[in-house]
Amino acid sequence: MLHLIRTEWLKWNKQLIFRIVSLFYIVLLPGLLLLGKRLPELPPPIGTTEVLFIFPTIWNYQGYIGAWLCFFFLGFFSVISITMEFNNRTLRQNIINGWSRQDVFLAKFGSIGALSLLATLYYVLCVLIIGYANTDVVYLSKVFQEASIIPRYFLMCFSYMTFGLMIGFLVKRTVIAVFLYLIYIMILEPAIRWGVHRHLWEHKSMHFYPMNAVEDLIPAPLSPIAEEFVEQAGFSLFLSPNEAVITTLVYTSAFIFIVYSHLKRADL
Amino acid sequence: MILDTQHLSKRFGSLTAVNQLNLQIEKGTVFGMLGPNGSGKTTTLGMVLGIIHPTSGSYSWFDGKGGENPRRQLGALLETPNFYPYLSAADNLKIVAQIKRIAKPAIDESLDLVNLLHRKHSKFKTYSLGMKQRLAIASAMIGDPQVLIFDEPTNGLDPQGIAEVRETIRQIASTGKTIIMASHILDEVEKICSHVAIIKNGNLLATGPVGAIINDEILIEVGAQDKVQLKAFLTQLPPLSRLEETDFGFLLYLKEALPTADLNGQAFAAGVTLTHLRQRQKSLEAEFLEITNQN
Numbered sequence: 001m002l003h004l005i006r007t008e009w010l011k012w013n014k015q016l017i018f019r020i021v022s023l024f025y026i027v028l029l030p031g032l033l034l035l036g037k038r039l040p041e042l043p044p045p046i047g048t049t050e051v052l053f054i055f056p057t058i059w060n061y062q063g064y065i066g067a068w069l070c071f072f073f074l075g076f077f078s079v080i081s082i083t084m085e086f087n088n089r090t091l092r093q094n095i096i097n098g099w100s101r102q103d104v105f106l107a108k109f110g111s112i113g114a115l116s117l118l119a120t121l122y123y124v125l126c127v128l129i130i131g132y133a134n135t136d137v138v139y140l141s142k143v144f145q146e147a148s149i150i151p152r153y154f155l156m157c158f159s160y161m162t163f164g165l166m167i168g169f170l171v172k173r174t175v176i177a178v179f180l181y182l183i184y185i186m187i188l189e190p191a192i193r194w195g196v197h198r199h200l201w202e203h204k205s206m207h208f209y210p211m212n213a214v215e216d217l218i219p220a221p222l223s224p225i226a227e228e229f230v231e232q233a234g235f236s237l238f239l240s241p242n243e244a245v246i247t248t249l250v251y252t253s254a255f256i257f258i259v260y261s262h263l264k265r266a267d268l
Numbered sequence: 269m270i271l272d273t274q275h276l277s278k279r280f281g282s283l284t285a286v287n288q289l290n291l292q293i294e295k296g297t298v299f300g301m302l303g304p305n306g307s308g309k310t311t312t313l314g315m316v317l318g319i320i321h322p323t324s325g326s327y328s329w330f331d332g333k334g335g336e337n338p339r340r341q342l343g344a345l346l347e348t349p350n351f352y353p354y355l356s357a358a359d360n361l362k363i364v365a366q367i368k369r370i371a372k373p374a375i376d377e378s379l380d381l382v383n384l385l386h387r388k389h390s391k392f393k394t395y396s397l398g399m400k401q402r403l404a405i406a407s408a409m410i411g412d413p414q415v416l417i418f419d420e421p422t423n424g425l426d427p428q429g430i431a432e433v434r435e436t437i438r439q440i441a442s443t444g445k446t447i448i449m450a451s452h453i454l455d456e457v458e459k460i461c462s463h464v465a466i467i468k469n470g471n472l473l474a475t476g477p478v479g480a481i482i483n484d485e486i487l488i489e490v491g492a493q494d495k496v497q498l499k500a501f502l503t504q505l506p507p508l509s510r511l512e513e514t515d516f517g518f519l520l521y522l523k524e525a526l527p528t529a530d531l532n533g534q535a536f537a538a539g540v541t542l543t544h545l546r547q548r549q550k551s552l553e554a555e556f557l558e559i560t561n562q563n
Binding site for chain 2: 003006007010011014015016088089090092093094095096097098099100101265267268
């Protein structure tokens with residue numbers, strides 16, 4: 001497995017898009033949070049911007065920013081990392097050169113797993129550094145009070161990239177695949193949930209969609225809309241962390257299985 | 269046996285691309301797969317290289333003794349040279365070596381073999397078509413495999429490129445490696461290969477040593493002013509097997525040798541003055557057209 005990931009690394013590390021995507025993630029993750037320093041104050045009932053930078057609330061704020069970056073940059077990279085292999089016909093050459101289809105499968109998922117792990121470690125690092133620098137009195141219990149978010153952050157990252165890989169594998173063409181990835185997450189799924197599902201059946205089940213579950217792994221902080229929604233609909237706007245984890249695991253496993261069976265059967 | 273296919277078939281919908289193909293390729297041969305474009309050569313290679321699933325039939329490499337993944341012991345180039353455009357030649361070959369699990373690949377030697385060592389650090393996308401094709405050959409040579417597979421290796425190259433690639437393949441063949449080469453260019457197969465399989469519309473029409481496929485009939489081109497008189501003279505020649513009318517006169521197929529001087533003398537004695545007389549070897553091209561037309 002390590003051998004396969006190392007081969008993928010050889011493909012990635014000199015690729016311009018990979019470097020740009022990594023740079024954006026590395027700079028923007030702490031950068032966007034620190035922009036909060038320039039905000040005068042947050043909308044009520046929160047008020048002061050201090051919560052953005054102190055333990056334990058920083059876990060959620062930094063995580064929420066990370067979720068957007070993972071969706072946008074890492075998911076995007078995941079899509080094109082596979083479509084470019086189809087465009088250059090390098091995937092079939094990898095097989096001609098001696099990889100089995102299982103090797104291809106393990107290399108792709110192993111490497112997005114490794115990338116998710118690195119992204120998560122960097123997230124933890126950013127939280128710890130910014131948190132320690134801004135919290136006046138640091139209690140270890142406070143620092144890790146919200147640390148259960150860490151595995152969820154990893155799952156969020158891995159699931160966006162799995163979804164990206166699946167679309168890349170099925171669609172094969174870069175532009176269409178990237179478009180589909182973005183449109184599905186930003187427009188199509190919300191439209192189905194809010195326009196169709198809620199219209200037909202206003203029930204909590206409208207939240208159990210694959211990408212919504214991934215989003216809810218790191219729920220949006222400061223949402224007055226969320227409270228309004230509860231009063232109106234009678235159920236929460238978000239899945240609970242556990243619901244989000246289980247739903248995501250089910251969908252992500254299904255996506256992995258789809259890629260696996262497609263890869264096993266397809267003529268390349 | 270290097271490769272053995274048993275009733276290998278591939279259908280795409282209603283189209284049968286490869287039909288019940290039985291090929292046996294022995295160690296040390298330079299095996300040409302000859303057929304017009306779209307005859308199923310690439311599909312066949314795609315199947316034995318694991319990228320296309322056969323509809324039916326089977327194949328085995330090295331009599332099934334090639335380990336868990338015998339493709340690692342082959343060097344293959346299918347259709348176009350496929351590399352990562354943003355990586356240099358050396359980095360691309362490193363990836364190939366990783367996949368083949370070769371710890372210390374002789375990258376410089378492979379590049380030197382195809383005259384690309386001086387462009388080792390250039391990105392693949394800056395290469396000309398001929399250089400890309402040569403890099404593909406270098407890539408196939410990584411790990412010094414005993415079997416090399418080339419699919420239309422001279423496609424799209426200029427005459428100099430074609431000559432270079434053929435020379436490289438000939439060099440490789442002289443080291444005793446088994447080479448499987450698909451081509452629609454007869455001349456290429458005739459010049460390089462020891463064995464040939466002729467394929468059309470997915471069917472195997474003929475297979476065997478190039479010498480056996482080219483039968484040993486002797487061909488003589490004969491021309492005269494009076495074609496009727498010439499024909500009358502030729503038809504009574506004892507070793508004649510067949511006569512074919514052409515623009516210059518007739519093409520004689522003889523069962524046994526007849527020196528052109530004798531033929532000329534006999535014709536003159538019979539009152540026919542020849543205006544054209546030339547002995548020629550029957551080419552694979554003629555044989556190929558004959559075989560494909562019969563089917």
